[in-house]
Amino acid sequence: xxxxxxxxxxxxxxxxxxxxxxxxxxxVWDRPDGGxxxxxxxxxxxxxxxxVLPATETETNEPEVLRCRLGEEALEWEASTPHxxxxxxxxxxxxxxxxxxxxxxxxxxxxxRAYERYGGMRLVEDPSFACLISxxxxxxxxxxxxxxxxxxxxxxxxxxxxxxxxxxxxxxTPGQLAAATEADLRDLxxxxxxxxxxxxxxxxxxxxxxxxxxRELEYEAARDYLTQFVGVGDKVADCVLLFSLxxxxxxxxxxxxxxxxxxxxxECEKGNYADTSRAIRERFGGEYAxxxxxxxxxxxxxxxx
DNA sequence: TATCCAAGGTAAGTT
DNA sequence: AACTTACCTTGGATA
Numbered sequence: 001x002x003x004x005x006x007x008x009x010x011x012x013x014x015x016x017x018x019x020x021x022x023x024x025x026x027x028v029w030d031r032p033d034g035g036x037x038x039x040x041x042x043x044x045x046x047x048x049x050x051x052v053l054p055a056t057e058t059e060t061n062e063p064e065v066l067r068c069r070l071g072e073e074a075l076e077w078e079a080s081t082p083h084x085x086x087x088x089x090x091x092x093x094x095x096x097x098x099x100x101x102x103x104x105x106x107x108x109x110x111x112x113r114a115y116e117r118y119g120g121m122r123l124v125e126d127p128s129f130a131c132l133i134s135x136x137x138x139x140x141x142x143x144x145x146x147x148x149x150x151x152x153x154x155x156x157x158x159x160x161x162x163x164x165x166x167x168x169x170x171x172x173t174p175g176q177l178a179a180a181t182e183a184d185l186r187d188l189x190x191x192x193x194x195x196x197x198x199x200x201x202x203x204x205x206x207x208x209x210x211x212x213x214x215r216e217l218e219y220e221a222a223r224d225y226l227t228q229f230v231g232v233g234d235k236v237a238d239c240v241l242l243f244s245l246x247x248x249x250x251x252x253x254x255x256x257x258x259x260x261x262x263x264x265x266x267e268c269e270k271g272n273y274a275d276t277s278r279a280i281r282e283r284f285g286g287e288y289a290x291x292x293x294x295x296x297x298x299x300x301x302x303x304x305x
Numbered sequence: 306t307a308t309c310c311a312a313g314g315t316a317a318g319t320t
Numbered sequence: 321a322a323c324t325t326a327c328c329t330t331g332g333a334t335a
Contacts, residue, residue: 136314139314140312140314142312144331145329145331191330192326193328194328227315230316231316233316234314234315236314256313272321306335307334311330312331316325
């Protein structure tokens, strides 16, 4: 086992691991107590979290287990390889300068309150295939249940990985998921999303398209590219761009943001996704509008206080 | 206990 | 191109 610590002083603008991982951006992390997103478990502040980096993203071409915990003075990590610090920096966007991002955000009361309440929350950069599948599953679904679905997919189809005496599961590869049947996936309570997941996995497995290819495109073209996947509309495409592909200007128009537009920025409602998206993106300052979206989402979702 | 409702939407069919 | 409707499932609210 490899382990280490990264001093919190290295995180410009602070870091809140729990808000980052439990704000509904990412479904590839878990807590050993299984308490992620459940209302009956107190927010655990210094809990350990773990994920399995897919083999395609590691130096060894083997799935890599990463565990981390935020202590008083440092982010503590344990992993199956010594490359964890680089991977954590990317996955948790630890190089983002939150002070600079907040400074570059317009002075809007709702944004100020959200940034104050969840200071230190960072965007994530999930592996793209898992992110794509997660947000296909997110349609009409509560955050806690999306997390449950991803866990069941990993246990049913992902490679098991032994680490420090425990067994973890990597997220399934496109090929592994493509081999599942719609009925198999419905048994995991995916509901009508089951065929979407299967067909999208098949598209990626057969090389027809890959979410990573959207990185090379301009923002709106990238969003259009992603909507070719089955079960992916504008909203899910924006989620993948923001939470996986480094498009920090993307503002997914989910139910919470639509509520915020209705109540706080009604002039941004333009009657269709593309124009409304453009308007709220400008209102939120453009370049880092996705950061503002995620803070507003988390702030409103947790009661707005 | 039974019923209803909404949850980070999308695809397919109509006008 | 804009507008409707159906779609799985289930925890939590309401009666």
